[in-house]
Amino acid sequence: MSGDxxxxxxxxxxxxxxADLINKERHGTGRxxxxxxxxxxxxxxxxxxxxxSLAMAFIALPVLALFLRSPLPSxxxxxxxxxxxxxxxxxxxxxxxxxxxxxxxxxxxxxxxxRFSYPGKExxxxxxxxxxxxxxxxxxIALLMAFGRMGLAGHYLSSFGISIAxxxxxxxxxxxxxxxxxxxxxxxxxxxxVDIAMENAARTLGASRARTFFYVILPxxxxxxxxxxxxxxxxxxxxxxxxxxxxxNFQGRTQTMPLAIYTAMQGDLDVALCISIILVAFSxxxxxxxxxxxxxxxxxx
Amino acid sequence: MIKKYVFxxxxxxxxxxxxxxxxxxxxxxxxxxxxxxxxxxxEIGQLYENETGMSVAFNFDGSQALRTQIExxxxxxxxASANKRHMNALRDGxxxxxxxxxxxxxxxxxxxxxxxxxxxxxxxxxxxxxxLKIVMGTKDVxxxxxxxxxxxxLGNDSAYGPDYKAAVLANVISQETNVxxxxxxxxxxxADVGFAYVSDITEDMAEKVDKIDIPDGFNxxxxxxxxxxxxxxxPAQSQDFVNLVTSxxxxxxxxxxxxSPA
Numbered sequence: 001m002s003g004d005x006x007x008x009x010x011x012x013x014x015x016x017x018x019a020d021l022i023n024k025e026r027h028g029t030g031r032x033x034x035x036x037x038x039x040x041x042x043x044x045x046x047x048x049x050x051x052x053s054l055a056m057a058f059i060a061l062p063v064l065a066l067f068l069r070s071p072l073p074s075x076x077x078x079x080x081x082x083x084x085x086x087x088x089x090x091x092x093x094x095x096x097x098x099x100x101x102x103x104x105x106x107x108x109x110x111x112x113x114x115r116f117s118y119p120g121k122e123x124x125x126x127x128x129x130x131x132x133x134x135x136x137x138x139x140x141i142a143l144l145m146a147f148g149r150m151g152l153a154g155h156y157l158s159s160f161g162i163s164i165a166x167x168x169x170x171x172x173x174x175x176x177x178x179x180x181x182x183x184x185x186x187x188x189x190x191x192x193x194v195d196i197a198m199e200n201a202a203r204t205l206g207a208s209r210a211r212t213f214f215y216v217i218l219p220x221x222x223x224x225x226x227x228x229x230x231x232x233x234x235x236x237x238x239x240x241x242x243x244x245x246x247x248x249n250f251q252g253r254t255q256t257m258p259l260a261i262y263t264a265m266q267g268d269l270d271v272a273l274c275i276s277i278i279l280v281a282f283s284x285x286x287x288x289x290x291x292x293x294x295x296x297x298x299x300x301x
Numbered sequence: 302m303i304k305k306y307v308f309x310x311x312x313x314x315x316x317x318x319x320x321x322x323x324x325x326x327x328x329x330x331x332x333x334x335x336x337x338x339x340x341x342x343x344e345i346g347q348l349y350e351n352e353t354g355m356s357v358a359f360n361f362d363g364s365q366a367l368r369t370q371i372e373x374x375x376x377x378x379x380x381a382s383a384n385k386r387h388m389n390a391l392r393d394g395x396x397x398x399x400x401x402x403x404x405x406x407x408x409x410x411x412x413x414x415x416x417x418x419x420x421x422x423x424x425x426x427x428x429x430x431x432x433l434k435i436v437m438g439t440k441d442v443x444x445x446x447x448x449x450x451x452x453x454x455l456g457n458d459s460a461y462g463p464d465y466k467a468a469v470l471a472n473v474i475s476q477e478t479n480v481x482x483x484x485x486x487x488x489x490x491x492a493d494v495g496f497a498y499v500s501d502i503t504e505d506m507a508e509k510v511d512k513i514d515i516p517d518g519f520n521x522x523x524x525x526x527x528x529x530x531x532x533x534x535x536p537a538q539s540q541d542f543v544n545l546v547t548s549x550x551x552x553x554x555x556x557x558x559x560x561s562p563a
Contacts, residue, residue: 150490165491166434166474248475248486249439255476263478266365267441 063280070273078274086252087260087275094168094256095236098175102183102232107225110187111213132181139177140245147173147246170247171254175236183225183232190224191217227290234286237279329356330538331376333367335383335525336479337408337444337498341558342381348554349545355538363442363479364388371396371530378533379542381525383408383443383480388526395531401540402528405547406560409520410447411499412513413487420493422513426461428494429468436475436483436492444480447521448496454519484510498523500559524563 078084112118113125131139147154148165157164164170194217202212218225240258247254249263257275264272330349334342339361346357360367360377368387371377372394380397382388385404391397414422420433428435438445456466477483480497487495488509502512527546529539545551552562 144489144491148489148491163434248436249477250473250475253474263439263441263476266363266369266439266478 066273066276066280070270074270075274075277078268078270081268081271081274083251083255083260083264083268083271084274087255087257088278090168090171090252090255091237091257094171094175095233098172098179098236099183099229099233101172101176102180103225103229106180106184106232107187110184111191111217113184114188114191128184129181131178132185136178136239136241137245140174140242143170143174143177143242143246165246166248166250166254168247168253171243171256174242174246175239178239178242179232179235182235183228186228186231187221187225190221190228193224194220223293227293230286230290230293234283237282328535329358330378330535330542331358331360332379332381332542333360333362333371333375333377334381335364335367335443336361336481337383337500338381338525339481340503341500341555341560344554345546345551348550349542352545353538353541355535357542361479361481363438363444365439365441365443366478376532377530378535378539379527379529381405381527381546383523383525384446385524385526386446387443388528392528397528398531398533398536399528401543402526403543403547404524404526404563405543406525406552406555406563408523408525408560409499410444410451410496410515410523411502412515413484413495413497413502413510414493414513415487415490416509416511417490418511419490422494424513425455425515425519426465428472429461429465431468431472433472434474434491434493435469435472435495436477436486437473437496438480438483439476439478442478442480443523444483444497445476447523450521451496451515451519458519498559503558525560 109128113121113128144151144165146152147157147170149155149158149163151165154164164173198216198220199212202216203209207215237256238258239256240262243254243256244259244262249255249259251260255263257279261272261275261279264275332342332346342359342361346359350356360370360375362370364382364384364387367377367380368382368390371380371391380388380391388397388402392399392402412422412425412428414420420427420430422428422433427433437448440446440449452466452469455461455469456463474492475486477486480501483495483497484501484506486492487497488506494513499512502510527543529536529543533539546555547563556562
């Protein structure tokens with residue numbers, strides 16, 4: 001019974017990592033089902049084709065509409081708007097710092113989680129995954145109750161003159177909170193995929209634990225870690241709910257790109273469209289990058 | 302095998318969950334209302350429901366957000382704005398019934414501070430003190446627009462000096478998209494002071510926040526227009542609602558919340 005639930009859980013971790021989702025066709029059976037050329041199958045194929053086209057149109061149409069709503073020159077002009085520039089600068093900076101923090105703190109956690117067992121591991125793993133399921137607005141209010149000036153921990157911090165809420169630091173904390181599971185889950189899977197025989201071989205040949213980790217395990221898991229870091233960066237870049245509740249909305253300090261879209265929607269639509277287009281282009285680049293990186297992983301195996 | 306049944310049960314549960322609330326839609330009046338009217342219109346709506354039997358659904362948000370929603374096709378029977386700018390934009394777009402538009406009440410801006418006043422603010426010049434945490438609205442939400450006008454007026458006054466405006470704006474920690482968020486941040490003690498309306502210090506709020514009056518010479522008078530939408534499916538009932546708002550009873554409720562007569 002306990003063995004059953006264990007595999008079920010492992011399965012759910014694997015399936016829900018985005019790199020796996022993107023490369024789903026490479027897992028499992030992997031081959032398309034062969035459909036013989038018969039009338040009934042033509043109808044089936046036509047039906048499936050229609051379903052696929054509808055699904056594609058449903059996603060492509062809104063993206064296309066972003067580009068067609070305003071003439072491109074007026075959107076390019078919005079690119080010089082201080083609101084856009086400030087948001088772009090702030091978003092890149094905070095998401096970059098967030099990704100660094102998540103990678104530095106998350107890598108050891110993911111490795112320990114993949115290789116070792118310790119009391120309370122189930123609880124720790126569940127807690128780490130919690131922000132993925134938790135609605136961002138809940139994360140925002142929870143962070144405010146913890147680190148706000150009157151908050152549980154913020155109360156003590158403010159007596160030392162440290163205030164976090166409504167600063168750029170709060171933007172980063174909110175991003176770390178929501179995006180860390182995206183990296184840790186992917187990193188955990190990548191470490192689990194490293195053949196334990198490699199690790200053992202290095203150790204029996206006299207390499208220290210640290211040397212084994214940096215020269216054997218890390219290089220093998222690297223592509224997976226990279227795609228996890230890119231996912232965490234992308235999630236940080238898109239973070240909205242927790243940020244607006246915990247960090248507020250102030251141009252240049254806490255107004256990241258999604259917040260700028262929300263605010264500009266009520267004033268200058270071209271500005272909102274301009275930022276949206278930048279983010280769409282970025283999202284597309286992320287998917288392509290993750291796809292390329294994880295493809296190499298599977299080839300190597 | 303068990304997983305398969307769990308999956309089927311999940312899908313069935315989703316189907317059940319999604320059917321909740323799919324009953325026939327009752328006739329109701331949809332009123333898009335500036336966030337500062339939340340308390341007063343809540344009461345007026347209750348009064349209207351009791352007398353007409355028709356229910357009222359409110360959408361309380363910043364007037365600029367409501368205007369954007371209406372411009373992008375949101376259905377409303379009535380729109381009550383916290384300034385004329387957003388109402389005029391809808392009028393220019395041909396979206397409101399022009400003859401129904403009326404300014405029904407007025408409001409003033411006030412500084413609000415947490416009850417225990419952590420930053421020891423006593424007057425308007427304190428706003429320029431470095432390190433103070435101020436919250437106000439964005440430039441598009443009426444309460445933010447009014448606050449900027451007031452800061453401008455203060456900055457132009459020799460008593461406050463030429464650096465006053467920049468110093469105050471440097472202390473702003475957040476620009477909120479409706480006035481209720483400004484009040485909440487101050488009530489939570491997360492900000493030292495906020496620019497809100499006199500009408501925001503309601504009986505409930507008076508336990509948590511205090512106000513500092515802004516003298517008439519620097520203050521602005523906020524004018525609130527209401528109008529029936531061109532596309533309203535209930536124009537007669539909507540006009541009844543406007544009549545209730547402008548009646549003596551409606552005025553009494555508004556004045557109890559700190560609004561002044563139009």
